[in-house]
Amino acid sequence: MxxxxxxxxxxxxxxxxxxxxxxxxxxSIGYFWSATHQQIYRELGKxxxxxxxxxxxxxxxxxxxxxxxxxxxxxxxxELAAWVARIEDPKPIRDALLLRLRAAGVVGTxxxxxxxxxxxxxxxxxxxxYRAIEERDFGEGGKSEVDRLRHLVLRAGIDLERFWxxxxxxxxxxxxDLGAGAAADARTGPAATA
Amino acid sequence: MxxxxxxxxxxxxxxxxxxxxxxxxxxSIGYFWSATHQQIYRELGKxxxxxxxxxxxxxxxxxxxxxxxxxxxxxxxxELAAWVARIEDPKPIRDALLLRLRAAGVVGTxxxxxxxxxxxxxxxxxxxxYRAIEERDFGEGGKSEVDRLRHLVLRAGIDLERFWxxxxxxxxxxxxDLGAGAAADARTGPAATA
DNA sequence: TCAGACATGTAACGTGTTACATGATTCT
DNA sequence: AGAATCATGTAACACGTTACATGTCTGA
Numbered sequence: 001m002x003x004x005x006x007x008x009x010x011x012x013x014x015x016x017x018x019x020x021x022x023x024x025x026x027x028s029i030g031y032f033w034s035a036t037h038q039q040i041y042r043e044l045g046k047x048x049x050x051x052x053x054x055x056x057x058x059x060x061x062x063x064x065x066x067x068x069x070x071x072x073x074x075x076x077x078x079e080l081a082a083w084v085a086r087i088e089d090p091k092p093i094r095d096a097l098l099l100r101l102r103a104a105g106v107v108g109t110x111x112x113x114x115x116x117x118x119x120x121x122x123x124x125x126x127x128x129x130y131r132a133i134e135e136r137d138f139g140e141g142g143k144s145e146v147d148r149l150r151h152l153v154l155r156a157g158i159d160l161e162r163f164w165x166x167x168x169x170x171x172x173x174x175x176x177d178l179g180a181g182a183a184a185d186a187r188t189g190p191a192a193t194a
Numbered sequence: 195m196x197x198x199x200x201x202x203x204x205x206x207x208x209x210x211x212x213x214x215x216x217x218x219x220x221x222s223i224g225y226f227w228s229a230t231h232q233q234i235y236r237e238l239g240k241x242x243x244x245x246x247x248x249x250x251x252x253x254x255x256x257x258x259x260x261x262x263x264x265x266x267x268x269x270x271x272x273e274l275a276a277w278v279a280r281i282e283d284p285k286p287i288r289d290a291l292l293l294r295l296r297a298a299g300v301v302g303t304x305x306x307x308x309x310x311x312x313x314x315x316x317x318x319x320x321x322x323x324y325r326a327i328e329e330r331d332f333g334e335g336g337k338s339e340v341d342r343l344r345h346l347v348l349r350a351g352i353d354l355e356r357f358w359x360x361x362x363x364x365x366x367x368x369x370x371d372l373g374a375g376a377a378a379d380a381r382t383g384p385a386a387t388a
Numbered sequence: 389t390c391a392g393a394c395a396t397g398t399a400a401c402g403t404g405t406t407a408c409a410t411g412a413t414t415c416t
Numbered sequence: 417a418g419a420a421t422c423a424t425g426t427a428a429c430a431c432g433t434t435a436c437a438t439g440t441c442t443g444a
Contacts, residue, residue, distance in 0.1 A: 002290045003431080005297060012300040019395055032292040039432065041397065064396055065439030077301060084294050085305025090313055091290070093354060096196045098226040098347050100278050103199060105340040106206040107271060111279025119284055145372055146299040152368055153292050156361050160287060163357045167350050174346055178339055197403080213423055233404065235425065258424055259411030 003043050004052070006033045008072055008080045011053060015071040018044055031130075031157055044070060052076030101171065113175040120168040127161035130154060197237050198246070200227045202266055202274045205247060209265040212238055225324075225351055238264060246270030295365065307369040314362040321355035324348060 010021055010029055021044075022037040024030070035043075047053045053076050056069040072080075097119060104112050138151045204215055204223055215238075216231040218224070229237075241247045247270050250263040266274075291313060298306050332345045 001431080002293055006293055009293070009297040009300060017395075018397095029293075029296065030286075032287045032289055032296075034286050034288070036433070037395090038397085038434085042431095045397095063439095064437095065394085065441085067395060067440090080297055081301040081304065084298050084301060084303070085309060087309065087312065088290060090316060090358075092224075092228050093226045093351065094228070095226050095284075095350075096282060097284065098350055099196055099200055099203070099223075101343050101347050102223065102226075103203040103274055104278050105343040106203060107275040107278060109278070109339075109343075110275065115279060115281065118281065122284060145303075148368060148372065149295050149299040149303075152365055153295050155364070156289075156292055157287065159357055159361055163353055164284075167353055170349070171346055174342060178342065195403080211423075212425095230405070231423090232406085232425085236403090239425095258409095259413085259422085261412090261423060 002033060003035055003039060004047055005080055005083050006035070007040065007043055007047065008052065008076050011070055011072045012077065012080070015056065015069055017067050017069050019067075032153065047076065052079060109175055109178055113172060113179065116168055116172045116175060120165065120172065123161050123164045123168065127158065127165065130158045130161060134158065196227060197229055197233060198241055199274055199277050200229070201234065201237055201241065202246065202270050205264055205266045206271065206274070209250065209263055211261050211263050213261075226347065241270065246273060303369055303372055307366060307373065310362055310366045310369060314359065314366065317355050317358045317362065321352065321359065324352045324355060328352065 006025075006029055007021065010016065010024055016024065018037065018041050021040050022035075025033075025035045025040065044053070048055065048070070051073060053070045053072050056071055097115075100112065100115070134151070134154055138147065138154070143151065200219075200223055201215065204210065204218055210218065212231065212235050215234050216229075219227075219229045219234065238247070242249065242264070245267060247264045247266050250265055291309075294306065294309070328345070328348055332341065332348070337345065
């Protein structure tokens with residue numbers, strides 16, 4: 001539902017071909033809205049058909065293998081501006097790891113602590129990456145409106161990673177503690193904790 | 195990819211019919227993995243066919259309109275336990291509001307601040323709801339393993355809401371500030387900020 | 389000329405969403 | 417008997433993912 005708008009934004013920032021867009025979705029915009037090249041080509045087709053974008057002129061006939069650059073038309077820009085202000089509720093959380101914690105309550109926590117540790121490492125790496133970008137792109141002041149908004153978005157990413165790191169640390173501690181209890185049970189019999 | 199496991203977890207906690215599951219997905223489990231009744235019925239069919247669950251016996255012939263309760267079979271429990279420990283990377287963030295901030299950089303922030311305010315109110319309400327649940331279900335100590343894991347999950351929800359509230363507050367301030375700049379531009383001419 | 393990178397595209401499938409259809413049960 | 421509610425189900429479509437197919441361009 002948001003992909004077309006993500007593409008319009010990217011194209012307004014810089015007219016591009018499908019593959020260039022794909023590359024840009026592997027970083028930058030892709031940090032908070034990822035897409036594969038198949039999705040992007042599919043969506044570019046729809047956007048072109050609806051008159052929101054158009055292919056830049058160039059000698060063409062066989063479309064396959066030929067580079068094709070797109071730019072945003074006024075209609076597309078208007079749609080995007082309308083979407084920015086549109087009333088649209090935030091989506092509820094959807095996180096598989098939380099679900100797994102819940103499942104562990106009924107089938108046991110066997111193997112979960114390792115997975116939590118792994119996620120912790122991944123989130124720490126992601127945080128480091130974001131911090132490096134922040135340092136590089138928003139190091140000193142004198143910021144334009146675009147910069148300030150981009151920095152705001154990046155800060156959301158950073159704080160989200162910080163949240164996960166904090167939560168995963170307490171989860172790991174809790175799981176270790178439960179594991180210790182289970183180990184004690186194995187020695188003394190489960191009745192000791194019941 | 196996680197829905198079948200969410201359903202297995204719910205059924206292990208308590209054998210249920212499709213509609214009962216749907217209701218439970220409107221709260222509790224649904225707070226971090228939502229699903230509509232159509233998804234649930236579809237998935238129940240697949241799970242039954244694969245031998246992970248079975249319908250509890252009862253006089254039947256026409257399946258329509260008749261209540262049908264399911265319980266988890268050993269094979270289903272084993273699959274769930276395996277999933278709990280499985281290596282599975284966290285999904286990258288996918289948030290439309292962040293995308294809208296980014297889009298605002300190219301088409302202007304017109305109307306965005308109101309939307310940010312609205313989201314702020316929604317997240318505050320959600321936080322209040324989670325806090326009430328925490329108070330009610332995890333008020334005093336003496337907690338079983340299941341309780342401790344559930345509380346851990348709830349705390350993730352609570353801290354996530356707190357993160358959003360904090361971030362949205364700074365976003366609102368930033369947008370107000372940009373708006374003030376734009377208003378000044380309107381009086382003095384854009385060159386004043388360029 | 390042929391390998392490798394660039395570039396666009398098809399096909400098939402799984403999951404999520406919306407709208408609608410149908411039957412059973414309960415209460416008035 | 418009719419309305420409301422409970423309960424299961426179909427159909428169609430949108431979006432996301434994976435695998436594969438096809439064509440072009442560049443340099444060894």
